[in-house]
Amino acid sequence: MTENQPLPLVVENLTFQYHTRSTPAIQNLDLVLEPGQVMLLAGSSGCGKTTLMRCINGLIPHSYHGEMSGEILIHGQSVKGMGLSQISTHIGTLLQDPERQILGTYVLNEVCFGLESQGMSREEMLPKAYKALERLHILHLKDKETFFTSGGEKQKVALAGVLAMEPDILLLDEPLASLDPASAYEALLAFRELADEGLSVMIVEHRVEDVLAINPEKVLYMDDGRIIYNGDAAGLMDAVDYSRIKLPAPVIARRAKNRPAPHFQPTVPPIDPHSQPLVSFQDVRFQYTADTPEVLHGINLDIRAGEVIAILGHNGSGKTTTVKHALGLLKPTAGKVLLEGVDTKKSTVAEAAKTIGYVFQSPSQMLFAATVREELAYGPKNLRFSPQQVEENVNWAIETVNLEEELPTPPLALSFGQQKRVSIASVLSMRSRVLMMDEPTAGQDYWNYQAFMSTILQTPGFDAIVFITHDLDLALIFANRVVVLYGGEIVADGHPQDIFQDEEKLIKWRLMPTSLLKLNQQLWPKTGQYLRAEALSQFI
Amino acid sequence: MLVAWNYRYRNSPMDHIDPRARFIFSFAILFAATTTWNPNILFAVFVIAITWYSLGRLTWKDTRFGWLMISIMLFTMIVINTIITGGGAGGVVPPGGQLVWPDGVSIFGRHLNIGLTVERLWFAVSQLMRILSISLVFIMIPYTMDSRAYGVTFSKLGLPDRLAYTMELSFRFIPTLARNFQVTLDAQRARGFELDAGKGNIIQKIRQVAPLLIPVTMNAIVSSEDIANAMDLRGFGQRKRTWLYELKFHWWDWAIIAFAVVMLAAVVLLAYHFDMRLFSVPNWWYGLFN
Numbered sequence: 033m034t035e036n037q038p039l040p041l042v043v044e045n046l047t048f049q050y051h052t053r054s055t056p057a058i059q060n061l062d063l064v065l066e067p068g069q070v071m072l073l074a075g076s077s078g079c080g081k082t083t084l085m086r087c088i089n090g091l092i093p094h095s096y097h098g099e100m101s102g103e104i105l106i107h108g109q110s111v112k113g114m115g116l117s118q119i120s121t122h123i124g125t126l127l128q129d130p131e132r133q134i135l136g137t138y139v140l141n142e143v144c145f146g147l148e149s150q151g152m153s154r155e156e157m158l159p160k161a162y163k164a165l166e167r168l169h170i171l172h173l174k175d176k177e178t179f180f181t182s183g184g185e186k187q188k189v190a191l192a193g194v195l196a197m198e199p200d201i202l203l204l205d206e207p208l209a210s211l212d213p214a215s216a217y218e219a220l221l222a223f224r225e226l227a228d229e230g231l232s233v234m235i236v237e238h239r240v241e242d243v244l245a246i247n248p249e250k251v252l253y254m255d256d257g258r259i260i261y262n263g264d265a266a267g268l269m270d271a272v273d274y275s276r277i278k279l280p281a282p283v284i285a286r287r288a289k290n291r292p293a294p295h296f297q298p299t300v301p302p303i304d305p306h307s308q309p310l311v312s313f314q315d316v317r318f319q320y321t322a323d324t325p326e327v328l329h330g331i332n333l334d335i336r337a338g339e340v341i342a343i344l345g346h347n348g349s350g351k352t353t354t355v356k357h358a359l360g361l362l363k364p365t366a367g368k369v370l371l372e373g374v375d376t377k378k379s380t381v382a383e384a385a386k387t388i389g390y391v392f393q394s395p396s397q398m399l400f401a402a403t404v405r406e407e408l409a410y411g412p413k414n415l416r417f418s419p420q421q422v423e424e425n426v427n428w429a430i431e432t433v434n435l436e437e438e439l440p441t442p443p444l445a446l447s448f449g450q451q452k453r454v455s456i457a458s459v460l461s462m463r464s465r466v467l468m469m470d471e472p473t474a475g476q477d478y479w480n481y482q483a484f485m486s487t488i489l490q491t492p493g494f495d496a497i498v499f500i501t502h503d504l505d506l507a508l509i510f511a512n513r514v515v516v517l518y519g520g521e522i523v524a525d526g527h528p529q530d531i532f533q534d535e536e537k538l539i540k541w542r543l544m545p546t547s548l549l550k551l552n553q554q555l556w557p558k559t560g561q562y563l564r565a566e567a568l569s570q571f572i
Numbered sequence: 573m574l575v576a577w578n579y580r581y582r583n584s585p586m587d588h589i590d591p592r593a594r595f596i597f598s599f600a601i602l603f604a605a606t607t608t609w610n611p612n613i614l615f616a617v618f619v620i621a622i623t624w625y626s627l628g629r630l631t632w633k634d635t636r637f638g639w640l641m642i643s644i645m646l647f648t649m650i651v652i653n654t655i656i657t658g659g660g661a662g663g664v665v666p667p668g669g670q671l672v673w674p675d676g677v678s679i680f681g682r683h684l685n686i687g688l689t690v691e692r693l694w695f696a697v698s699q700l701m702r703i704l705s706i707s708l709v710f711i712m713i714p715y716t717m718d719s720r721a722y723g724v725t726f727s728k729l730g731l732p733d734r735l736a737y738t739m740e741l742s743f744r745f746i747p748t749l750a751r752n753f754q755v756t757l758d759a760q761r762a763r764g765f766e767l768d769a770g771k772g773n774i775i776q777k778i779r780q781v782a783p784l785l786i787p788v789t790m791n792a793i794v795s796s797e798d799i800a801n802a803m804d805l806r807g808f809g810q811r812k813r814t815w816l817y818e819l820k821f822h823w824w825d826w827a828i829i830a831f832a833v834v835m836l837a838a839v840v841l842l843a844y845h846f847d848m849r850l851f852s853v854p855n856w857w858y859g860l861f862n
Binding site for chain 2: 089090091094095115116117118120121125127131132133134135136137138140141144145146148149150151152153154157158177178179193194197356359361380381382385386388389390392394396397398399400401410411414415444458459462
């Protein structure tokens, strides 16, 4: 870059307030992004990260309206005079959920969408599309239907669609949210490569520890709409509250020294290996339709009282499909699933709901009521609980997810993270014996998910808890049994310490060892158990 | 995420017909079938539509969902509206006529006078031929047309880019809605929801399905905003759009278009010039009831 060349992105004194809000979402923000830099933008839910991104990529003010002041310069030119499509030639945006971004029905068409919008001929666009696909190692997917790609593949396809347009600034909004650990790592390496080739990359991410692995040149930490920290990665470690974002475990352990360790005492009953399983999968095979491939290949799994089971596995490994069988939402093509000894083929889902409370991945697919209180009362009323019992359950559930003040609010008016917590509470209020949660931490910030997972596990009433997660640390801290699925089969099932000790296997199953796992293994002779980073501080 | 229809390549004659020719032909059938109530013309159009449908080599399994929807519509329109209440025949079938059961009928020991006339029954048959002709040519489109071809087809047929892409999105809206409905149904069943159609009055029934309708509707609204944002972020509307998917015209496509134009012109000519537009009942039909 020559000295006189304007910087790719400069934000000066930027403030924005949505029309629907009484206070600004972001205030007096300044930042500079240079060519070849990776910038990590971190902060807890609602801190203003997404608003800042929307201001930069033009969605504010084109799609979201409010009062904006300050300046955003792209290559020295103010965005005020630019249309969205003009901004899109410089800035490529990858949204948090690739399903909200993908437009094409086939991978190659999706990748070419932006090029078609630019009016390119087929001969011009194909080499660019192939180059983007090759860069992300997904050229083999070019003729695949986007709907049938896995979560990780969708993220890469969406990114390829952005890269094909050859932007010089890349905005990535929580790009790791739906990825398994290995896919997340591969995606991060791709972002680093792009920056090394001269792109300017801004990553908004809760998983701070993961992004630090690619050595971002700049780190910003936002809180309540303001930039609290703007510097290098090393400085961040001591500049922010370690309970708000996920820092590397050794850092948390060092900083938590001399502070009381968080109290955590799970309340599920002790495991009785001879008891009748609450749920029993017996050689379960499943395919969605006769002309599609089998997705579960002989699953055998007993869930007993006292177990806290983490189900891990790569994108598309069959985790959700397996769990849906427990409730009878899906019925096995072969084999059977017994719920308290009864074949799920012979009972209704509503009957199964008395035993199993199942929290779906996406809250927006289930929330409907006029208030959060009504939403939480819906399940227990369906199960014919008494009005007093409904009231008690609603109050307990809302306290568990720490949203008491939102009881009179319409659930659909809440933020995504809050909606997720309401969806969890609406299942908790049914006080089912077995709680099953599909990606309970998705869309949550570090503090919130640690808090509600701790609360749920310390709340009496559940015989067993099952959760699907991509977060190895969550399994390590909270589970007493880990089940790993790989390609529709259970490849590992046992205590976390038995499953997690073989790093090679973890990598093979696309689960990456974390700093918390490594620290736990290092301190194992002293602890004899897996602990969260704060609790490990006393053993260092 | 928008879902595509369950299309697969069958190497059928329909797979080799250019989508533009297919749409032109389908609309020609639509206009021909709605131009007249003449039974002979409707029958001819119906036969052409069946022949066209057979070119797709579709199986019942492929299309049963679509036909189920059409059966519900046909039942409502023909059995209830036309045969039972007679409402749908108003304005087309002249009042009066020959009763099918002039002496009434006995059902479970009760004598009933049913006002169904031979003319209304023929009207039901004509209506069935008309709706089936239209359904046959349109229902096959999602199952026999590559999802990549929609936008470019509408664009090449002369629609502006924005409208052409909107048409593509509209086609994909129905399977997307069906998928979202299933996800929401599963989520509510997991909270003890059971659809019990037998209980309560109409207000209570509406309230009962609110947990299904509200999330599906809200999701449809939110996803339409997402789609608009995703398109904007990738420069949609910046300039005249090009399309990766290529369409190729063959001689048989021209022949199909020529046939469609001649067919439609013939129907219009017969209907308006030779006065074969209005509803009439053939004599042989009366013979069946004497």
